[in-house]
Amino acid sequence: MKTLKTLAVAAALGLAAGPVLAQELYVPNLAYRTGPFAATGIPLMNGQADYMAMLNARDGGIGGAKLNFEECETGYSTEKGVECYEKTKGRAIVTQPWSTGITLQVLPKTNVDEIPILAPGYGFSPMADGKVFQWAYNTPAGYWDAASMILQYLDGQGGLDGKKIAFLHLDHPYGKEPLPLLEKKAGEMGFELVPIPVGLKEMQNQSAQWLQIRRERPDYVVMWGWGAMNAGAITEAVKTKFPMENMVGVWWSGHDADLKIVGADGAGYKSISWSFPNADAPVMADIKTHVVDAGNSQSNEEEMAGVFYSRGIVISAILAEAIRVAQEEYGTAEIDASQLRWGLENIDMSEARIEELGLTGMVPPFSTSCANHTGHSGGWMLEWDGEKFVKVSDLLSADLEDYQGLIGEKAQEYADANAPWPVNEGCEG
Template structure:
């Protein structure tokens, strides 16, 4: 009995003291997933994000003289934990970085009442690009629909008419994330006359995709486009190698371009491609700074500094840092709040000159956000696995904005209607 009383007392005490203790500076939490089924892909990204902020703190003393309190809240990619983390951090945080399409969908409607920006670089709900409807959500520099458009352009080789009569398989995770590109690909199939065959991979079948690849063999598609994540990518790539599917016809989205997945097959994976809005630049000046200030100081957990995902993590934190900086410059103060950061993220201008200043030339294409465009639509490069690492395989590809914009408009309007009353940002033109 005594132990129970003690336990109860300890519990009550910890509840009473639950008021969190925060370090100084701008609080930018990250809903990380270093545990769970997707940890292998999450860790390098989280390391990249953390290291960039650590580098800024060590080199410049933060942003505009204010240190960045970068903190992680572990979700294990579970939506339930994600919402717990969101609720835990939202009072002090200037931003929420949900890190999964499921968590994004969950917190998206809440941001309007909580007034806190969501930063979901390269993921989430593609119509979030429409800043007029989604005032608080940002998915720079490119959305999934951009990715679909860029991949199709690459397959077509610049001439969309050549797609006519082709058969394209979309191998996708059967999950909101995997279903994202379907509306835009369907519209393109109708427009350009190719046949789209979506093949879903259930969450339980990620590691054993023999049925799906049997179907692919039967269908004999001209190309396989993959919307995969976590264990699904390694499963698909090994299965493709096993069934001797020509690797140069196999293209993945940016989350399907993880070095570790391809190292498993090594030279057999040669020719596999992945569209990407980020590219590793081992010689970029920023990498030297990361090395001196973070890695050599023993603050980093990352081993391979040149992997695609690690450097993408750096770019993601750079986008956030630039948003903070833009807000600081505009409002003329260091300690900005969530509302001011929203303005900053809406007025990002990552020009080629700015990238040069940051020492990140070539790591991400230049882009610009605005009140009505929360994505920036930077475009991206096709990366190709050469047997050891990813190398650039194309010039900068740009998404077909004229094709995507009406769809974004339509789907965001649908969303707003389903969630009525939904506040619109009438300030945008």
């Protein structure tokens, strides 16, 4: 009601003074529709863009302000990503880097530019510490959450003590992110961790890595892949007859198109996920009516049924919710970056709110705060049945207490290494 009254007063004043200028929120996306990771980027970007287009068409934007969801193409290149950040930061109220490498480069700039980073499900895991990282958010779950849930799930299959886990990962900041937690848990749970990096030039030819896997004979392969690496690894796993039921990927390694390459031979492969496609969710009908049927979508029916397109929808819904709560708090439609920061710290994506947004079954509940910039939503274990991903677990929750201290330790290490680093002393809890 507060927002409606404020906007009504603003509109009345505008009419009295003359024509009202269109209100707009600039929320650019550092997209990657080209390059070696395009196959995964395109459905994500399409889902994000379609949700924002739906809000513009159905609701006139958010709170009376249209959304300018301009894309700046990075090709997943860190250098191009930084260029896009510099190009867009003048008007942007948020930056969406879409790469851990870009995120790490932009992270120090946020304290100066005071523009929040929104990196849903990726980025630097210690960004969960909102006291140290005042302008960075990796809602609704971080990489250490993913590692925790994967290990919990595997431990439930017969224990991990005495087992061997091959960690097949992209040789990139993203692929190395879960190593601190995996190394900690290997000592605590009694399993042997064998890191196996995949270079950017090796993504499509992983014969050396899979030769090592055959030699090591691990009980499980945990994959932290991206783009062409995922398809390459899954194809090699099938070729070498690795038991697919013993291969588990992070949420960026659970792309339908990668598994369709091997079809039924990939049955049993699993991926942890904080999102899930639901064709019957009301939001899907609204996107069809207001975007697809209007000829304004770059997607297609097959892509829209997949995990990554629906994840793009959820990501934009998270940003939209942060915008909405910030508008309500500050009584203005055209919030600035600092006000959006407050919104990102006050998201309450409860079951009831998820239902209201039409996202039924598509994302687990989570909430953020000044101190908690991740939300730690939990996730589902998905399994490829030969044709599509299906849920094979109840909602799993990361054991945050187990590594809360590690988050604080690594956050402080980062702050010390980048001193002087401002922290939010007023942020408690």
